[in-house]
Amino acid sequence: MDDVGQKDEPEQSGFSARAARIQDVAKLADVSTATVSRALATPERVSPEARARVLEAIAKTGYVPNPAARTLRSQKTYMVLVVLPDLANTFFSKILRGIEETLFEAGYGMIISDLDGSPEKEAHFAAFTAAGRVDGAILLNGHLFGQSRDGEGSPARLSIPLVALCEAIPNADIPQIEIDNRAAASRMTQHLAALGHKRIAYVSGPAGNILERERFQGYMGGLESAGLPFDPALVIPGDYTIEAGVRAGQSLVGRTTRPTAVFCTSDEMAIGLMRTVFSAGLKVPDDISVAGFDDIEFAAVAEPSLTTIHQPRRELGQAAASALIDLLQGRPSPKRIRLETDLVIRDSVVPLR
Amino acid sequence: MDDVGQKDEPEQSGFSARAARIQDVAKLADVSTATVSRALATPERVSPEARARVLEAIAKTGYVPNPAARTLRSQKTYMVLVVLPDLANTFFSKILRGIEETLFEAGYGMIISDLDGSPEKEAHFAAFTAAGRVDGAILLNGHLFGQSRDGEGSPARLSIPLVALCEAIPNADIPQIEIDNRAAASRMTQHLAALGHKRIAYVSGPAGNILERERFQGYMGGLESAGLPFDPALVIPGDYTIEAGVRAGQSLVGRTTRPTAVFCTSDEMAIGLMRTVFSAGLKVPDDISVAGFDDIEFAAVAEPSLTTIHQPRRELGQAAASALIDLLQGRPSPKRIRLETDLVIRDSVVPLR
C-alpha cells in the first residue's frame, strides 16, 4: 500500500534509463522517504543503522537529489549570484576564485553575471534574482539593481541578502567588503611626489564610479600632503580598460608641458598608456614614470614592470562570500571590512631626473 | 470552487510580501492557470483577448514564473554549463561573451565552471550535471567528465547534450567547434623560417593537451616544410600561463647557443618569456624574435607588440552555443566547425640579422 504502480522496476538492472529518486532509496533501505531526507540533511537525527542503510542504498542507486524539487519545497537554491561589471578584466579572476572556494565549502554554487556595461543585462539579472534562482548575491558593480518596479518608497519586495564587494554601495544597508581606495591612491601619489615629481597626471576611472571618486580624493589628498598644486589639466578621463589607457597616452604625448609621472587607476590603463608612450618615442620610466593600480598578473611582467597598488584579491572574495553566508544562515555579519593594500615598487617609476 | 482558501488577498495592495504566483495572474485575468501557462509558452494557442488579459495581469502583479516549479514539472532548466580549464586566462573572456549572447537570445542562462586544474571540482560539476541542473554543457577543457560510475561499457546514463569548444574531444560523438591549430602553428613556424630563422624554439602547452598535440604537429610540419631540422632541445615545456613563460625564458637565456626565434603557444607565455629575456639584458626582437598564439588584448599593447595567431574568439563562442541549442531543441547540429585564424604581424618578430 506504500507504492502506487511505478513504470518499471528501478532496481540496479544494467540499464536503468531514469535517475534514482528518493523513493527508490527509501525502498532499498527499507525506510521512509523522510528518513532518507533526514539522513542527508540532519544525520544526527537518524539512527546510525538507518543512516548506514540509507548511505548504502544511495551508493547502490547513484541517487542524487533533484535540486528543482528541493528548491521548490524548501525555497532555497543554494546558489549565489556574483555580479561583475566586466568579466574580461583580469582583476576579477582571483576574486572569483576566492568567492567560489568559500561558497563551495559552505555548499553553495555560484552563478556569474557579466554586466558588460549593458543595462538590459542588468534587468535580466534583476529578474533572475526576483525569480528566486539564487539565495543571495555579491555585487561588484557598485550599485543595487532596480528591484521594485514602482519607484515608490516601498521596501524592495523579493529582496535577497546582498553583499557589496570592492565597489561600495553608499546608501545600502548591506555588508561592504573593500580596500581603502582613498588611502591607497593617496599613498601612491605621495610616493610619486616623494620621488621629486611635481607634475603628476591622473588617469581616472569612469565618471560617477565609487572607486573613481575615492581614488580621486586620494590623489587630491596626496597632492595636498605633498604641498603640490592641483591642476585639472592633469586629470585624464579613463574607464579602467586597456583602450582607455591607450587614449590617455595619446592625449599626453601631444602636450607641450608633459607630466613627469602618471598615476593610472588601473593596471590595464597603465599598460595601454605605456604602449602609446613608447610608440611616440618616449621612454618609461626615463622620460615619464607610470604607476598602476590592482597588481594584476601582467603588471609584474610588463616592460618595464609596473609599480602599482596590490589588492588582496582572493581574500576580498573570501571575505565577501563569508559575509554573505553569514547573512544567508541568519548569523550576524560584519557591516564593513577593509582589507590592506600594498605599494608594490617595480621599474616603471623612478625619481625625477 | 476553483479556489482553496488562500492565506490573504494577493491583490495589488501596497506591500504584498509574497511573490505573485500563476494562480494570482489567473484569477486577475479570469482564466485558468493552464491558460496563463499557455499564454506564455504557446501564445498562438490562446485567443487574443485572453492573451491580452493575461499579459495585463502579469504586468499588474509583477508575476515571474518560479523556475524551480517549472523545471520540476517540465524537466528543463534552460541553463547551460560552460566548463573552463582556467577562468583567469583572458583568452576565455570573449569566448564567454559569444556564448552568453547566443544563449541569451535563445532564452538560456549560463553557469560557468572554472576547473582550475582541480579534479575535485570536476567531480563536483559532474554531479551538477547529473543532478539535472543544466540542460546541456559546452566543454572547453578537452575531455568529458566521468558520467557513469561503473566503468562498464554501459552508455552514460543521465547524459545531456554536449559540445566541445576549442579543445576537441577525440572519441566523443558531439559537435566540435575549433580552429585548425595544426595549420595555424605550421603557418607561424613557416613565417619565422621565411624570415631566415633556423633555430626556432617552441614553448609547449601542457603535456597531453589536445591543443598542444595539434600545435606541436604544426610546428614540426612547419619546420619540415621549411627544410629545417627538428631539435628536441628547442622544445621547452609550458602550460599556457605567464609563469610558464617566465620559466621558459630562464631556460633559454642560460644557453650557449640560443635560438633566434621562439614560438610560444600562448600569448601569456610569450609575454612572460619576454620579461625574462629583458631581465637577462637581451632585446626583443633584436636579439631574439618572439611569437605568441591567441591574440589576447594584451598582445597588441605588449612591448614590443606581439606577433601572434588571431583566434575569432567571440565567433567560436557563438558557434558553440548555436550548436548546443540545435541539440537541445532536437534540430540537427553541425558535427564539426573550424573557424579561420589569422597571422597578426607586429613588432616582436623581425627577420634574422
Next chain:
DNA sequence: GTGAAAGCGCTAACAT
C-alpha cells in the same frame, strides 16, 4: 480555445 486535475521529487509539519 479553455478548464480540471494530476503530479514532477522533494522537505517539513505533524503524528506516533
Next chain:
DNA sequence: ATGTTAGCGCTTTCAC
C-alpha cells in the same frame, strides 16, 4: 527515531 501526509508552483495531459 521514524512514518504519514500535504504541498511547494508549475506544465501538461485529458476532457470538453
